[in-house]
Amino acid sequence: MAADPQRDADTNETKSVIESTAKSDGSGTTSRRRLLSAAAAGGAAALAGCAETFAGEGAGDDQLRVMVWSGNYADRFEEGLISQWEAEHDVGIDLRRGWGEVLEDIRNAPADDPPFDVTVAEGNFYYYGRQDDLFEPIDVDNMSNYDEIMDFFTEIRDPEYGMPVDGAPCTIIHRDDADVDPEAWADLSSEAVADSAGVGIDTGFWWYPMYAAAIGMDEEDGAGEMYDDALHDDVLARIEDWGIEEWAASGEDIWQAFENDVIDVAQWYYDQTAFDIDDYDGLSHTMPEQTTGWINNWCIVRGTDMHDEAEQFIDFLLDADVQSEWAQDHPMMFSNENIDYPAELEDDLPTTDEEARRIAFPDWEYLAAHDADLSDEFSRMQQGS
Known part of the structure; x- marks a missing residue:
């Protein structure tokens, strides 16, 4: 999930992510050895496609250049x-950190010099990257761990150009001393939440x-309402009825809204919570039994x-x-179905x-x-609230 240098995952990934305004060094290309750097300054800068993007120390041609989301995601990675x-491998990792400019950097580079x-690449990066032929196919026969991927993750997106590895479901954060105890997304429409200080959501x-x-409307299976054009207005009306008091542009916005007593409940992301x-x-926080979420597909540029080293690295992941x-x-x-999570x-x-399959991606x-x-x-x- 795209992130800025200040936090796990910035939430300013609007359609400007898809049509990023980020540019290269002015030449229209990106040199293989050039150090990439751009300072990200909050959500507005992220919207403009600015991000922290740099080569690791001692980077060279024998290192695999790996782009990850900036911020805590990169630190924890x-x-x-x-x-x-x-x-276990002779090839080193040259870790790059990026945000909305990731696809644009590939587009701007020569096809033979990425x-x-x-x-x-989370969902929309993967979709739009594939539309522009920015990724190379992965040979499943070279993925020794492919058969251990839960089937659902390879069904929701064709993994030919990117293997599903990591992500996070959405969770509900709530204040302990408020008269709310949401267990499902339908509970955000409850009288208790309506009487609370308010709700925070991702903008x-x-x-x-x-x-x-x-999912909370429960009129269709899962999030089926999202796939019926005639029901989109109903979904939007449901969100308006939640009583939104914080249209958050970052995790920091959500935490601050709780500390300032602006909200009692929030939709947010498990990995940041x-x-x-x-x-x-x-x-x-409470993880609803039925929820939504994001997952990254890892791609070869x-x-x-x-290419061979890139396949080995993705198989390693x-x-x-x-x-x-x-x-x-x-x-x-x-x-991986055999993962052993901390208790x-x-x-x-x-x-x-x-x-x-309880997660609607x-x-x-x-x-x-x-x-x-x-x-x-x-x-x-948001503007009318």
Whole structure:
């Protein structure tokens, strides 16, 4: 999930992520050895496609250039993954950190000289990257861990150009001393929540609160309301009825809104909540049995001359032992059915295909046709609140 340098996952990924305004160094290309750097300054800068993007120390042609989401995601990735990889492989990792400019950097680079070799890509990055042929196909026969991926994760998106590895479901944060105890997304429409201080939701990733609202409506299976054009207005009306008091552009916005007594309930993301909530007094979170969420597909960038090494790295990310160690540092959902989560996470995150199917992941094959209209409606609601 896209992130800025200040936090796990920035929530300013609107359609400007897809049509990023980020530019290269002015030449229209991205040199293989050039250090990439851009300072991200809050949500507005992220919207403009600015981000922290740089080569690792001592980077060279024998290193695999891996793009990850900036912020705590990158920090925890480095802590949980790099040492594992480098202990077993001769090829080092040149870690790059990026945000909304990731796809644009690939587009701007010569087809045979990409800015990095491997990239993370959540749902809409994966969809739009594939539309522009920015990724190379992955040979499943070279993925020794492919058969251990829960089937659901390979069904929701064709993994030919990217393997599903890591992600997070949405969770409900709530104040302990408020008269609310939400267990499901339908509870955000309850009288108790209506009488509370208010609700906080993600602003930029508008599709997640919409999917949460659709799940709570319970008129169709899962988030089926999102796939009926005639019901989109009903989903938007459901969100308006929640009584939104915080249209958050970041996790920091959500935590601050709780500390300032602006909200009593929030829709947010498990990976930014499970470990971090202990830093705040009087807050808990509940994982709904039926929820929505995001998952990263890891891709090989077009034109890389390290295709084999990139496949090896993605296969490494799919390994059950690797994901189990990664989960010690980062409370994310992982794709291998044999993962061993820390005790404090295992009750919340799916370890079977049946459990994974309780998460409604946005389908960008469908959403792309409605992206502009739904985004505009979401902005209208925010501006009118």
